Amino acid sequence: MQLENSVALVTGAASGIGETTAKTLAAKGARIALVDRDEEQIERVMQDILAAGGQCVAIAADVTSEEDTARFVARTVETFGQLNIAVSCAGIIRDGTMLNLDRETGKVSRKLSLDKWNSVIDVNLTGTFLTLRDAAEAMVNGGWDGLLVPISSVNKIGQVGQLNYSATKAALERFPKIIVGEFLLRKIRHIRCVGIAPGYTETKILTEMNQDALQAILKDVHLGRLIKPQEIADMIAYCAQNEALNATTIEITGGLCFPGNIAK
Numbered sequence: 001m002q003l004e005n006s007v008a009l010v011t012g013a014a015s016g017i018g019e020t021t022a023k024t025l026a027a028k029g030a031r032i033a034l035v036d037r038d039e040e041q042i043e044r045v046m047q048d049i050l051a052a053g054g055q056c057v058a059i060a061a062d063v064t065s066e067e068d069t070a071r072f073v074a075r076t077v078e079t080f081g082q083l084n085i086a087v088s089c090a091g092i093i094r095d096g097t098m099l100n101l102d103r104e105t106g107k108v109s110r111k112l113s114l115d116k117w118n119s120v121i122d123v124n125l126t127g128t129f130l131t132l133r134d135a136a137e138a139m140v141n142g143g144w145d146g147l148l149v150p151i152s153s154v155n156k157i158g159q160v161g162q163l164n165y166s167a168t169k170a171a172l173e174r175f176p177k178i179i180v181g182e183f184l185l186r187k188i189r190h191i192r193c194v195g196i197a198p199g200y201t202e203t204k205i206l207t208e209m210n211q212d213a214l215q216a217i218l219k220d221v222h223l224g225r226l227i228k229p230q231e232i233a234d235m236i237a238y239c240a241q242n243e244a245l246n247a248t249t250i251e252i253t254g255g256l257c258f259p260g261n262i263a264k
């Protein structure tokens with residue numbers, strides 16, 4: 001797919017990976033719909049893109065709302081006449097172990113709340129489902145070439161303290177195979193789906209993570225540093241351009257390994 005004159009919708013575009021992806025695609029000639037619930041920050045990103053000579057529209061929306069996902073897809077098509085790329089970057093973490101024990105009694109003192117569980121499932125999993133479903137609907141009905149990009153995570157492997165988050169990212173990792181399988185069945189040949197599973201990336205979501213755990217994990221990263229959002233954004237742009245990439249989730253982790261776990 002040519003990025004020049006394509007139309008890309010990016011959720012979570014007010015910050016981090018979504019912001020950098022939106023700016024990168026805009027710099028390569030795509031017209032961009034910026035979606036985020038943070039109105040002030042998507043306005044800022046929009047001004048940056050316009051100042052750099054790009055074309056974009058900012059749409060404040062909550063990806064967990066079915067009315068909102070239908071609205072932002074419709075607004076994108078009304079504004080730019082088509083939709084080719086949908087990148088679902090909106091995501092949150094609400095970490096905590098399933099059970100907390102009282103140090104003295106050894107009995108359970110606190111459980112992971114249903115609220116923490118539901119909020120992560122709603123944004124990461126349901127929000128991505130609604131975003132990609134409605135984007136795909138527009139692409140099929142419009143007959144436009146398309147790419148759907150769910151964002152998984154290296155923590156799909158199962159991070160302790162992230163039962164909710166890891167569950168969503170493990171599920172999202174499977175989206176490309178299932179969605180493209182369905183497209184094959186329905187003879188929809190013009191839309192691809194490629195997932196991205198980033199490793200630990202320098203964005204504000206990491207500041208909410210347990211910092212001791214983060215430092216411990218970084219020791220296992222061959223690259224020896226956090227990944228830059230630009231490195232993820234460049235991969236997403238490449239996925240759009242290389243039509244052989246399809247029905248898979250690509251890990252971009254800087255070489256996260258677990259040498260301590262090697263069987264001896």
Ligand SMILES: NC(=O)c1ccc[n+]([C@@H]2O[C@H](COP(=O)([O-])OP(=O)(O)OC[C@H]3O[C@@H](n4cnc5c(N)ncnc54)[C@H](O)[C@@H]3O)[C@@H](O)[C@H]2O)c1
Binds near residue numbers: 018036038061092124
């Ligand atoms: N940063 C990392 O290390 C890392 C690693 C792996 C995967 N990821 C994933 O990449 C994606 C982007 O993460 P990031 O690091 O850029 O985070 P970030 O916190 O910088 O950005 C996330 C954006 O999503 C928006 N958002 C949250 N809930 C929303 C909702 N209900 N509706 C609309 N917008 C909403 C936030 O306002 C924010 O602008 C997430 O799905 C995250 O899980 C991040």
